[in-house]
Amino acid sequence: MVKSDLTYPDQRVVTDQTKANLQPRRKRRTHRHTWLLYVVLLPVFGLLALTNYYPAFSGIYHSFFHWQPGYSSPFAGLSHLKDMLADSLWWQSFVHIGEIFVWGVTLGWIFPLLAAELIITLTSRRLQFIFRTLLIIPFAFPLVVRLLIWDFLYDPNNGLINKVLHDVGLGFLAQNWLGNPHTALLSLLFINFPWIASLPFLIFLAGLQNIPAAIFEAAALDGAGRIRRFWSIDLPILGRQFKLLFVLAIIEVLQYGVASQILTGGGPNYATNVPVLEAINAAFNEDRWGYGATLGSVLFLLILLLSAITLSVRRRKPNEKDLASAVN
Amino acid sequence: MQSTKLLGRPRKNRRRRTQIIVASILSLLAFIGLFPYLFMLVTSLKTNPQFYHSYLYPVLPFHFGNYVAAWNELEPYFVTSAVVAISTIVGSIILGSGAAFVFARFDFFGRTFLFVLIAILLAVPSVTTLIPLFLFMRDLGLLNTRLVLILPYIAGSTILTVVIMRTFVEQLPAELFEASQLDGAGGFRMYWNMMLPLSLPIIGTVTLLSIVGVWNDYFWPLLTITQNNLRTVPVGLTYFQGQNSTAYGPLFAGYTIASVPLLVFFTLLSKWLLTGIEGGLPT
Structure with a gap:
């Protein structure tokens, strides 16, 4: 039909008419069967009600109660929120995820960005593909396997890190990395070093590879070197990607917990404690279900709030001015 | 150049x-x-004396028996994870693709509202629902069953499927669907013969994301499953580590076995995922 549009202009009238005929027919069809559409959606909403809507509302609702599952739960008002504000462990856990966040958006981006820049500097497509694959492979390992391997690397007796330190004569640096409150959080942050096998790497690389070659050629002709190009073209063009990754990093860090749970259990002496572990601990170990629900709901509100703020910050577009200044 | x-x-x-x-x-x-993964592979073939004698380098003879020993312990976890993953994929694709088709191709009362109602769940973190959902599932008597894992996982994957697939199907040329309608195809025929085959890249992506989700989720199966033979691979593996913490050969053989399914599916399906990332991102 598209072809006939192009070859026989006069036939277009017919096509348009067919389309015009089609519109009301389609509408009638859908109207006749509207109830069928709801039938298709019903099981989806049924399941979501069971596993998402009801629990989310139940959690927020019970934040205002001394939740005693199986018994009547007395009204608690805002007392859980007051407890939370006075809970020093809770605030301390936010300091920890603050550090994790800052680490993640600095070092956790610099290495992937460096790797992506190096890859697009290669002229051989084949080599680009090979290095991308080699660098991303660790990403395909299960999270728990990655964590357990790093748990072994930090092992005080047989761990790779201490062994290597002894072998190169730096034995005095060897220590119980995860058992020492001063090094535990840092050890968690070093997991997956050099942090290239990650979503930021894939996104940076895709962003850089999508920049039209003409822009680079123009810049090169005007004498912009590799470093200049990085600051004046690559970084501004990646602006959108940075913003997206920033929001993802917020969402991720507020849910950070598996690494702490598996490697340190939040210890030693709460040195690696994080909000998620606080919430789970309150509910499952201390039987303070209402308080746990409060902490969980507060984390949800924080994610909404922080994502909304980040997304509403107006992004400076990589517009003609940037490109012009890059070329000048 | x-x-x-x-x-x-x-x-x-x-x-x-x-x-x-x-x-x-x-x-x-x-x-x-x-390096850590190479180290894992090399160590998985050693006995403890070999490990202490030659820490970094491979030594002959290789001890493939470590893999047998590890598999014997990990097998039940694999069964659970496989059952859960397959149910999640099948369930979420059936539920999600139908809903995505309805949202993308039909006009009806409450269409936008209902879609937003689904999409907004992407913003709800699992910590928020974890505690209430646990108590709810306990009341239903579902703790220590596979269903306690399958139900929330299907729900989570369905949300993703609906959002990703609707966007994709909306971008398909309307003429395709109109032409088939002209040929007398009904809603189901359009869904089955047109939308599903055309959405294969999305189905690939969603399948990969579901498997990764099942293979990486930790807290939910940790809290809801206490019966050892019903544990999933991630939780079972930490338990396995506790049992074998100084039998390094079997330990690392176990880690290797646990990694195989994800590595295979990444190799098979990452093409779809990467095209998704490269094709463009939501602003």
Whole structure:
């Protein structure tokens, strides 16, 4: 039909008419069967009600109660929120995820960005593909396997890190990395070093590879070197990607917990404690279900709030001015 | 590239040197990143005496028996994870693709509202629902069953499927669907013969994301399953580590076995996922 549009202009009238005929027919069809559409959606909403809507509302609702599952739960008002504000462990856990966040958006981006820049500097497509694959492979390992391997690397007796330190004569640096409150959080942050096998790497690389070659050629002709190009073209063009990754990093860090749970259990002496572990601990170990629900709901509100703020910050577009200044 | 031709030979040599340096740095970075996994592979074939004698390097003979020992312990976890993953994929694709088709191709009362109602769940973190959902499932008597895992996982994957697939199907040319309608195809025929085959890339992506989700989720199966033979691979593996913490050969053989399914599915399906990332991102 598209072809006939192009070859026989006069036939277009017919096509348009067919389309015009089609519109009301389609509408009638859908109207006749509207109830069928709801039938298709019903099981989806049924399941979501069971596993998402009801629990989310139940959690927020019970934040205002001394939740005693199986018994009547007395009204608690805002007392859980007051407890939370006075809970020093809770605030301390936010300091920890603050550090994790800052680490993640600095070092956790610099290495992937460096790797992506190096890859697009290669002229051989084949080599680009090979290095991308080699660098991303660790990403395909299960999270728990990655964590357990790093748990072994930090092992005080047989761990790779201490062994290597002894072998190169730096034995005095060897220590119980995860058992020492001063090094535990840092050890968690070093997991997956050099942090290239990650979503930021894939996104940076895709962003850089999508920049039209003409822009680079123009810049090169005007004498912009590799470093200049990085600051004046690559970084501004990646602006959108940075913003997206920033929001993802917020969402991720507020849910950070598996690494702490598996490697340190939040210890030693709460040195690696994080909000998620606080919430789970309150509910499952201390039987303070209402308080746990409060902490969980507060984390949800924080994610909404922080994502909304980040997304509403107006992004400076990589517009003609940037490109012009890059070329000048 | 053109400038090299203009500037002649010295430039060309410098280019070559730059290329070699860049490739070397990348090789180093790749090696550092892969080293722990190479170490895992090498150690998985050693006995403890071999391990203490030669810590870093492979030694003959290889002990493939470590893999048998590890598999015997991990097998029930694999069964659970496989059952859960397959149910999740099948369930979420059936539920999600139908809903996505309805949202993308039909006009009906409450269409936008209902879609937003689904999409907004992407913003709800699992910590928020974890505690209430646990108590709810306990009341239903579902703790220590596979259903306690399958139900929330299907729900989570369905949300993703609906959002991703609707966007994709909306971008397909309307003429396709109109033409088939003209040929007398009904809603179901359009869904089955047109939308599903065309959405294969999305189905691939969603399948991969579901498997990754099942293979990486930790807290929910940790809290809802206490019966050892019903544990999933991630939780079972930490338990396995506790049991074998100094039998390094079987331990690392177990880690390797646990990694195989994800590695295979990434190899098979990452093409779809990467096209998704490269094709463009939501602003």
